[in-house]
Amino acid sequence: MTSSIFMHPAALFIVGALLLPLFKKFNAQKIWLVVVPLLAFLQIRYLPQSFGVVEWLGFKLQFGRVDQLTMVFLHVFTLMALIGSIFGLHVKESGQHIAAWLYVAGSLGTTLAGDYLTVFIFWELMAFASVFLVWYRKKKRSIEAGFRYLLVHTFGGLVLLGGIFLRYQNGHDLSFELIAPDAAGLAEYLIMIGFMLNAAVPPIHAWLPDAYPEATVTGAVFMCAFTTKTAVYVLARGFAGFEALAILGAIMTLYGVGYAVIENDARRILAYHIVSQVGYMVCGVGIGTEMAINGACAHAYAHILYKALLFMGVGSVLEMTGRSKLNELGGLYKYMPLSMIFTVIGGIAISGFPLTSGFVSKSMIIAAAGNNHQLILMLMLSLAAVGTFLSVGIKLPYFIWFGPKDSGLQPKEACWNMQLGMFMAAFMCIFLGVYPDYLYNMLPYAVDYHPYSSYHLTETFHLLGFTGLGFYIMVKYLKPHDVSNLDLDWFYRRGAGWFMWLARNPIHAVNEWVSNVYQTVGLRFTMAAARALSWFDWEGIDWALDGSAKGFIKGGEQVRQFQTGKLQHYIGAAVGLLFLVLIVVVLI
């Protein structure tokens, strides 16, 4: 297939984004919004194994490297770009679509990159494009959240870049390959931390639940899919088998789900739940066995679709009612039944019901932990699955669509393209659950795992059923209130406040004092010193210089009077001098 015509998928989206205003001018924006992602999705199978190798300033850049691991992510990223673009068709502002596509381009470029410099370029494109998806909401909170998002990602990018520089200094090799855990030094760990920031690994995760709930409705659908999963890809590519990742991943699953249980804003619940779900993938990458890597990739694939579906469902409610807080919602099933069905499908898929995608993907990672005799990890992941069903499988749909109270809202059903986007994602959730081989055949390693064993079924029946019972018993304690919970972003949000206070108060006061002291004492001292110097210049230096100049002139005049030009005088003087010397010599 090397002779086939193809275009780098990232270039396709960048060109597509730049041409979008032109198509808008001719009223063809909606067509273009479908054509470009569809083309990208269809052409990925024709990509050669290696392309776009460029020598630049002595660096070898590789823009295209395709293998099984790349393929599964490319497949779901381009599919998601198509679903997201369809979901956002009704948005007229070209800017939002352009930002979304540049963001997708960054993600695809990173996935295809064969060296760290290329990774870094597209990594930064992702951060800078996606922040516009937050800013386009145009509310004060969104703008502030966007700046925080950008600052945190700039910091992460710098850590990554520092690691890349150090790695180049150590080995003069920037190719992006798997690193063995015992060969990793400072450079490799800096790169890993840069990647982990985008994967939202605690304690550097707070940017995610801070920014995503403030993004636009369609922006959040894109953001929930790309940043964290691109980070999972680069971790799987470079850092598979690092035990720290396995432990941090398992902690992530519980950390995220814990916040999802207590939060009130639906999009904040989903954002925290991304942390939890990405935890499974990070844990799978950290375990590092073939089955675990397969599980991480499969889960990334499945997760992108059902989490986007949930964001689309909740986004539809936000679009139609202007609300996303659970305490202000309830009873909407009568008015938005289709959105309700799609969201519930997303909810049961994320919880891992049989016949949905979560059932065939999440269990792979848990089973990989079990096969690797990592019992504690396995139990942590299973507990997180309980929390997932509790928070996103039951609590979220219950308080939005049904609920103990009717909110009194009577919204219309979301527009056709939003429903089509949700339908496509919901279809994939069920399709992958019913026909898991479609997903398993894409995975990097051969799959020897059968999700529909009787034991896995009974385990799932029990976990889900009795979690449901727990919800039933405790439902009155879970009633949502209009509050939000502190997280580690407190340190930099409050910290920035303190920094500004320090700058405004003590530092400013010290600055004022120093400048006062300078004006009163320093300035006078300077003036006095200047006067003294001026006096010295006038009286000392000038006197000395003038004096010596006068001396020269006088001396020259006297010498001139000696030089009469008459030879007899010179001879007389020389004889006299000789006579003088003789007297001195003889006498002594």
Add this chain to the structure above:
Amino acid sequence: MIVHVITYLRERPAMLKWLFMAYLAFALVFDFFADRHHAHFWGDNIIGFWAIFGLIGCLLMIVFCKGLSHVWLERDTDYYDK
């Protein structure tokens, strides 16, 4: 159509409760017949282990997280704007 079905069910909470209990009973009975030769650890060999794990895990998670939220983490939504 689906709206009518849900409204019908919501008006009959007792029936829903019994359906749910019947499902839980089915799950427990099903566990006796599950094939266990792929057990990962001792818990996999106990009938109903994951039922207890699910129930206790769910209750503890609600109590722990809600408790932590109430005593420590909970703030007004405009906390950072003040």
